[in-house]
Amino acid sequence: MSRGGFSLVEVVVAMAVLLIGVVGILQFLPPSLRASSEAALRGQAALLAQAKVEELRRDERQSGEMINSIRNLSEPTDLVVFPEDDRLAYQFHSRSIRYPEDSASEVDDDFGVPRVIVRYNPTFRPSSDVLFELRFDR
Numbered sequence: 001m002s003r004g005g006f007s008l009v010e011v012v013v014a015m016a017v018l019l020i021g022v023v024g025i026l027q028f029l030p031p032s033l034r035a036s037s038e039a040a041l042r043g044q045a046a047l048l049a050q051a052k053v054e055e056l057r058r059d060e061r062q063s064g065e066m067i068n069s070i071r072n073l074s075e076p077t078d079l080v081v082f083p084e085d086d087r088l089a090y091q092f093h094s095r096s097i098r099y100p101e102d103s104a105s106e107v108d109d110d111f112g113v114p115r116v117i118v119r120y121n122p123t124f125r126p127s128s129d130v131l132f133e134l135r136f137d138r
Helices: 006-063 066-071
Strands: 088-095 115-120 129-133
Touching: 006 066, 006 088, 006 115, 006 129
Parallel strands: none
Antiparallel strands: 088 115, 115 129
């Protein structure tokens, strides 16, 4: 009488193939989670920078001094932690941090244009990386 089942060797080989496939897929999971988290943080940085610019523009209508003082900065201001997200901090500067040289053909690197620069809060991640830089005029 012949039985139509699998031998032990076939089961072990099938399990090994399955295990190799699962381990291969799991190796991609941590980097993709890290990249997704980083993208979400950069999106948050962009939103907070835009909110800070709108706040400055609103206050500028009353006093008219703040944007001009940022435009004349020779060094970036100290980092200030965003109350909305304590992983991020901002500073103001009149020059680009990402593009330190003023090229005549590029507008992103112009000197004398106020900018909000968003970085990591040093207590969250000690890094000097610029997450987002938003230049603005009146």
